[in-house]
Amino acid sequence: MKDNAEANPPVEPATGPQEPVSPWQRAVEADGWFGLILPGILALSFILIVFLAVMAGDRALVASARETNAATLNSVLASTMQRFEEWAVHQERNAAVWAGSDLVQQSLEDLLNTPELSSIAAAPAQARLRTTLGPWLTEYGYRGFYVLGANGVNLASVRNSDLGQPSPILSLVDTNRLRxxxxxxxxxxxVDVPALDGDPGWTGLDEEMAxxxxAPILSGTVVRGYFALRIDPLAEYSSTFRVGRTGLSxxxxxxxxxxxxxxxxxYAPExxxxxxxxxxxxxMLHLEIRDPGTNVTNGDAPATPYATWPLTAAAxxxxxxxxxxxxxxYRDARGIQVMGAWAWDPAREIGAITEIELGEALAGVNRARAVLRVFAxxxxxxxxxxxxxxxxxxxxSRHRARQTQETTQRFRRILMTVAEGMYGIDRDGRVTFINPCACDMLGYTEDELIGKSLHPIIHHSxxxxxxxxxHECPIATGTQDESVEEYFWTKDGECIPIEFSxxxxxxxxxxxxxxxxxxxxTRRKRDELVLLRYAQELKRSNAELQEFAYAASHDLQEPLRKIQAFGERLHKKYHASLDETGQHYLDRMVDAASRMRQLIDDLLGYSRVNSKTSTFQPVDLSQVLADVISDLEPxxxxxxxxxxxxxxxxxxADQTQMHQLFxxxxxxxxxxxxxxxxxxxxxxxxxxVGETGAVARIAVTDNGIGFEARHAERIFGMFERLHGREEFDGTGVGxxxxxxxxxxxxxxxxxxxxPDAGAVFTITLPIRQTVDA
Known part of the structure; x- marks a missing residue:
């Protein structure tokens, strides 16, 4: 009874007159029914708001992920289709070039004039085609060639079994377009491959991919025949689409x-x-993109025969x-859920599809959604x-007097759960409280620090x-209210870096x-040191890469000098002995070697720009231009x-590089x-005078052929040329x-x-360099 009386002291009666209290006032007081349920109502309202916000955020995350994946898939699809079109045009161009060559046209005429089809295998034109085209086909990965007459009969090929037979190739194309x-x-x-013994082209297979x-072989506007290159789609066609794969799936x-x-x-093994x-x-060509209706990679057996399966949604x-x-x-041909994009190419009569497994595509957003739900x-x-x-x-607030100690203890408990070190000091600099996290970091107990000045204990040196x-310590003087870095000393004598406020x-x-x-x-400092080391390693790696580029280009000069030397000797001694075609080939070889030499010299100059270690020196640009004019005087x-x-x-600046620039x-x-x-x-x-100091602005203006404004950045790319080599020579490196x-x-x-109005090249260079080259 005594304890209860002390815990709940009687309230003395009021000495003055008391104002009447209405039922509403009693309801909203701390102990009133409305005052008791109001926090719950507010909490439920905020929880409902957070729930709605999380739902909106969840939908926004999913929508954003789908938009991102859509952009990625369509970008991959577009780049793949472009790469395939470039490859296809290249193949068609190769066929057209050979169809228009003197070799193929003359050989076709000779074969058409052969009296008997049975004798075309031994015709000189047949051997000439195989000897000339054979190495080229091997070098560029083609499986063979065909020269067809206008009636579709095969007159020349790498395999004798094809000769004199009607070719099925014309049935695969639009002959009107060919004509x-x-x-x-x-x-x-x-294509079926006949098993003929002794045929040098026989591979031992009864079918091949081809x-x-x-391209038509024209005599004026008359189609005399056709020239075809045989391509291995497994090696060439598929590789064009293989580069379009994204992610792991x-x-x-x-x-x-x-x-x-x-x-x-x-997924052929699956x-x-x-x-x-x-x-x-x-x-390739042995599989249809059908929807099995179930995941066949798990061993599930579809309920219907293969022929009744529908094509996948994409197909x-x-x-x-x-x-x-x-x-x-949707399900792909394995029955696995994927997202995808597709497009049909009417010109090539093929459809391209790019897909990625749904789980991988939405992996990131699913993790974000999980975090969002945990946050909610x-x-x-x-x-x-x-x-x-x-x-x-x-x-x-109603019972402040008797709850003061309890409130203090509750505040202390909350304070002690803070994940950072925290302590309070009075006006004399003595510790009034310190939380467990701070004690753990410093290695002291609370009793060892309460009531003492911490500076001589943990911040003395x-x-x-x-x-x-x-008197210089910002902690002791209380003059620092922003986060700064310092060092504390633990009980074990260890110095630890800290950030405090x-x-x-x-x-x-x-x-x-x-x-x-x-x-x-400490961990952050360690991570910063690791990042610094990574930056130094990257700088070293870049330097080694530059040295490698310089060395590789330099080493190419020795074999090229030999090619040039022997080419010039061959041109000098035997040029007149060669026929017109041989002279043309020799001239092209010597010219190509000279261009290669110029290209290597330009690449060496390009690689030397950042590899030089000389210090920037004062350079008079007027003198540099005078030297350049002297070099270009002829x-x-x-x-x-x-x-x-x-x-x-x-x-x-570096005077040598300034000379090269102008x-x-x-x-x-x-x-x-x-x-x-x-x-x-x-x-x-x-x-x-700019934001970084004084700069020199130099403009080089000419009245030449100029260029279109859209090429203003392209001309600075490596090997970029706006004109053909037959118009203007050069390597595209200058x-x-x-x-x-x-x-x-x-x-x-x-x-x-x-165009036709000239060009202006504008250079800005700092008058003073802040670092050495």
Whole structure:
């Protein structure tokens, strides 16, 4: 009874008159029914808001993931289709080039004039075609060639068994398009191979995969015959689509109108295990993209025969000539849920489909959704906790006197659960409280630190061991309210890096005491050191790569010198002894060797830009231009060029590279001059003050052929040429080297041009360099 009386002291009666209390006032008081349920109502309202927000965020995440995957799939599909079209055009161009060659046309005439079809295998034209085309076919991966008469009879081939027989190739193409002079690439086909003993082309198989690039052989506008190249689709066609695979499960493939697979699939072993593909057969042309209705990779057996299975959703859409995508998910030919995009190419009569397993495509968003749901649960718990604390606070405000100690203990318990180190100090600098996390990091118990000044215990010295006076310590003086880095000393004498902040307990009286929060940043420091090492390793790797590029280009010169030397000897001694074709081949070889030598020299110059280690020195650009004009004087005189040089500033730079920069730009301006117009070049300079200091701006203006504005960046790419070599010689490295030199000097190089109106190259270079080369 005594305890209860002490715990609940009687309330003394009020001395003054009391105001009447209405039922509503009693209801909203701390102990009233409305005051008790109000926190719960607020908590439930906030939980409902969080639930709705999470649902909206979940839908937004899924929608964003599907949009991202749609963009990726369509980008992969477009790039794959473009790559395939470029490859197909290249094959058709090869067939057209050979069909128009003198060799093929003359050989066709000789074979057409052979008296008997049975004797064409021994005709000289047959041997000439095989001898000439054979090495070329082997080098570029073709399986063979065919020369057909206008009636479709095979007159020349690498296999004697094909000669004199009607060729099935013409049945695969639009002959009207061929007669119009267009070359055509057929789709992959399964062709039977007759097992003829002694045939040098016999491989031992009774069927092969084949496709053909065929072009008409014209005499004027008359079609005299056809030339076809035989292509191995397994080696060439499928590789074009293989590069379109995304992720670990992505697949890009082609189908025909019936849904039959026209490329190799990465999942051929799974189809063989499921019994959908015969052992030893490739997946190309032996598999249809049908929906089994169940996951056959798990050993599940479909309930209906294979012939009754429908095509997959993607195959049905693309074989109907449609373009689209399915991001919700559908079953592929293995019965696995995927998302995909597809498009039909009417010109090639093929459909392209790119897919990725749904689980992999949405793996990231599923993880994010899980985190979002955990966050929602945590927020709900927080709101419930807040409601409980709010209700408790209302009760405490009613009974403040008898609950003071309990409130202090509850606050202390909450404080002790903070994951960071925290302690409070009074106006004398002595510890009033410290949480367990701080004790764990410092190695002390709470009793060893309460009531003591921490500076002599944990902050007495700097990292190097020199004393740290207390009057200089921002923690002891309470002058630091932002997070900074310092070092604390543990009980074991270990120095640990920490990040701390100090907050005054009373903003109006900073000397009344403060709260110090700190965290151990040892791991962060270690991670920063690791990142620094990675950066140094990357710098070293880049330097080695530059050295390798220089060495590789340099080593190419020795064999090239021999090619040039022997080529020039052969040209000098035996050029007149060769026929016109031989002389043409020899001239092309010598010219190609010279271009290769120039290309290697340009590549060496390009690789030297960042490999030089000399220090930037003061350079007078006017003197550099004078030296460049002296080097180019014979060319300037021979072309009648008018070169004017204005006042140019002096800068800190590498003089050799500046000479190379202006030599390339002036040579470029004189090379691309207009026919019949005297070349005119103006070099002007000025000094401007920018955000980073003084910069020199130099403009090189010419009246040459110019270029379209859309090529202003393209011309600085490696090996980029806007004109053919027959119009203007060069390697396409000069302007790339110019930009690299300017960037090596922390500057910029841009270009402006207009067709038949000239071009302006603008260079900005800092007057003073801040680092060495």
């Amino acid at each position: 119009a002079g267009r070359s055509i690439l057929t789709r992959p086909q399964i 496709m053909y690039a065929i 992505g697949e890009t493939y082609a189908v025909d109108r019936s849904g039959r697979l026209l490329t190799e699939t990465r 189809f063989r295990t499921a019994g959908l593909l015969a052992q030893g057969h490739p997946s 049905q859409a693309v074989t109907a000539g449609n373009r689209g995508s399915d991001l919700i998910g 649960v945590a927020m709900a718990l927080c709101f419930i906790l807040i409601a409980i604390l709010f209700n408790t606070h209302r009760t405490i 700097r990292r190097d061991g020199t004393p740290y006076p207390e 100090v907050s005054a307990i009373d903003a109006d009286d900073p000397a009344a005491g403060s709260v110090v929060t700190f965290r151990d940043i 060319r300037i005189v021979s072309e009648g060029a008018n070169v004017r040089i204005g006042t140019l500033p002096a800068i800190e 030599l390339n730009l002036l040579s470029n301006s004189m090379k691309f001059h207009r026919e019949g117009v005297q070349p005119s070049i103006l070099i002007e300079g000025s000094v401007e 302007l790339a080297t110019c930009r690299k030199i300017v960037e090596h000097h922390s500057g910029t190089l841009s270009a402006w041009g207009e």
